[in-house]
Amino acid sequence: MSATSATNILDRIAAHKKVEVALKKEVLPAAQLREFPLFSRETTSMADSLRKRPFGIIAEHKRRSPSRAAINLNVALPDVVRGYTQAGAGGISVLTDGTFFGGSLDDLLQARACTELPLLRKEFILDPYQLLEAKAYGADAILLIAAMLDSKTLGYLATEARELGMEVLLEVHSAEEWEACPSGAADLVGVNNRNLKTFEVSLDTSRELAARIPDTLVRVSESGLAQPADLRELKELGYDGFLIGETFMKEPEPGLALEAFLKNCST
Ligand SMILES: O=C(O)c1ccccc1NCC(=O)[C@H](O)[C@H](O)COP(=O)(O)O
Secondary structure, three states: OOHHHHOOHHHHHHHHHHHHHHHHHHHOOHHHHOOOHHHHOOOOOHHHHHHOOOOEEEEEEOOEEOOOEEOOOOOOHHHHHHHHHHHOOOEEEEEOOOOOOOOOHHHHHHHHHHOOOOEEEEOOOOOHHHHHHHHHOOOOEEEEEHHHOOHHHHHHHHHHHHHOOOEEEEEEOOHHHHHHOOOOOOOEEEEEOEOOOOOOEOOHHHHHHHHHOOOOOEEEEEOOOOOHHHHHHHHHOOOOEEEEOHHHHOOOOHHHHHHHHHHHHOO
């Protein structure tokens, strides 16, 4: 996709999501989600899992994306999730958006059946209904994107997620976005290196924001991480976690790719 057509990707996703969520509420009322067996499951802390590892990687299941079209349509999700688990991931991110990323809530459910690691529901969350879905399908943590939410909605969704026992990964793209976030809304702060207007990736975003985020929060660098040396540098700057999708998913066996990557992080 060209930079021009990507200019308003978050706006386009948000417009689509509003319609999608309204339809889903008609088909499956919120009260029924609360009856799902996993709804009462005790969650696992993504923050703790990342912090206890030398390099806490949240490895992502990602078939395709607006910036890359097809990344890997040939691997089975259970193989990816089991491979990531065996390789030493600190957590797993599952993209559940269908239209733009080719994911689904069924992917999250399958992932839950394949690992005890904390699972992040990677979704464009605008409505508390999506939090109920996340819990019902096995998530331990959810993503809130500062660029998509006003401060009041962000604070409200964060509180609701915590009441359901899930942690909040709050994603920011700039210092301005971070400063505008309500305090206390995040358990983990994700600094996204991908500019969602141009799709360009620059680790300078993580470098610039590192010192602005207090070390009481788990700092996660997201997107465009392809080299173990990048992780070593960002760890020195204070990052506890690293969200990585394409680098592993573009390989025939993403789990083996993560295993090799982690070996090189420590050498
Ligand atoms: O990846 C995209 O093209 C994208 C476009 C628009 C909104 C979000 C997008 N990605 C979501 C993510 O946050 C990444 O999948 C995640 O950080 C992993 O990134 P990468 O390691 O570069 O696959």
